[in-house]
Amino acid sequence: MTENTGSNKIDSFHKKKNKEEMQKQLISFALMIVFTILAFVVVATGMMDKMLVIPVLLVLAIVQVAFQFYYFMHMKHEGHEMASAMIYGGIWAAILAVAGLSTIVWW
Amino acid sequence: MSHDHSLNPETMPHEPEKATLEGKNKFIGFWFFLGGETVLFASLFGTYLALHNSTAGGPAGNELFGLELVFVMTILLLTSSLTSVYAIYHMKNNDFGKMTLWFIITIILGFGFVGCELYEFHHYITEYGFTFRSSAFGSAFYALLGFHGGHVTFGLFWMIALLIRNARRGLNLYNAPKFYIWSLYWHFIDVVWVFIFTVVYLMGKVG
Numbered sequence: 304m305t306e307n308t309g310s311n312k313i314d315s316f317h318k319k320k321n322k323e324e325m326q327k328q329l330i331s332f333a334l335m336i337v338f339t340i341l342a343f344v345v346v347a348t349g350m351m352d353k354m355l356v357i358p359v360l361l362v363l364a365i366v367q368v369a370f371q372f373y374y375f376m377h378m379k380h381e382g383h384e385m386a387s388a389m390i391y392g393g394i395w396a397a398i399l400a401v402a403g404l405s406t407i408v409w410w
Numbered sequence: 411m412s413h414d415h416s417l418n419p420e421t422m423p424h425e426p427e428k429a430t431l432e433g434k435n436k437f438i439g440f441w442f443f444l445g446g447e448t449v450l451f452a453s454l455f456g457t458y459l460a461l462h463n464s465t466a467g468g469p470a471g472n473e474l475f476g477l478e479l480v481f482v483m484t485i486l487l488l489t490s491s492l493t494s495v496y497a498i499y500h501m502k503n504n505d506f507g508k509m510t511l512w513f514i515i516t517i518i519l520g521f522g523f524v525g526c527e528l529y530e531f532h533h534y535i536t537e538y539g540f541t542f543r544s545s546a547f548g549s550a551f552y553a554l555l556g557f558h559g560g561h562v563t564f565g566l567f568w569m570i571a572l573l574i575r576n577a578r579r580g581l582n583l584y585n586a587p588k589f590y591i592w593s594l595y596w597h598f599i600d601v602v603w604v605f606i607f608t609v610v611y612l613m614g615k616v617g
Contacts, residue, residue, distance in 0.1 A: 317424040364608040386441035393445030397452030404456025
């Protein structure tokens, strides 16, 4: 590791790395916009059957959220094992909560 | 703690948010908090899903919701998520001025979002008489949306406080974790909004 021994400024290696990272984040932003527009268009035009449209919307949402977590919040980087454990633990409890609360009204 | 950790900004490590023990602890602690927030919002979503048909003769979701405004709000919040990514990019390149600028843009977009949401609630209340007390659907709707909007508003004032407090300090290893943690919070708010516009508005429109 040579970061702190350089005479000044961030070394060019990390500058380049940051730039590559930024490009990936821009691509994921573009994809998220596309998925959002897709979701709104599907609903606004009513082009899909009701039984089909809800799973499609949920899949689009989950993909978008994955982009947020892995690219925008850097969860794909190393050193995020604890972070992943926390979020997946939260998601697990979240699924239970939603499943419990939404099925309880059926009986 | 503050000044003994502030390195010369010219020799910033490449992950300044995790260069100190305090920064590492904030990072872990904040992800723990976000795990808890996931469950908080899940219980509100579950409540909404359970009660969204209990309109008590009042207006239902597909009569109320207008997709145009929701689309504008979604784009505002999604774009503000990207601008905070830019801010963190400049933080990692140790450019305090540009980081501040992108955070200010983020805040402006966030206020745009809150403005739209207030307009939306005002519209529902005055045009449809749809309030927190109208029906179980109303309570669940305003509880979920209100909690999210409250998080956005809290985040805006949090960042304003950070920017004012650190305006003359510049970037150092003491405040880099603070900015980084805020960007995690802001992305998380966008994550919640993705599910709100999907589950509440789009699925509400479908029926």
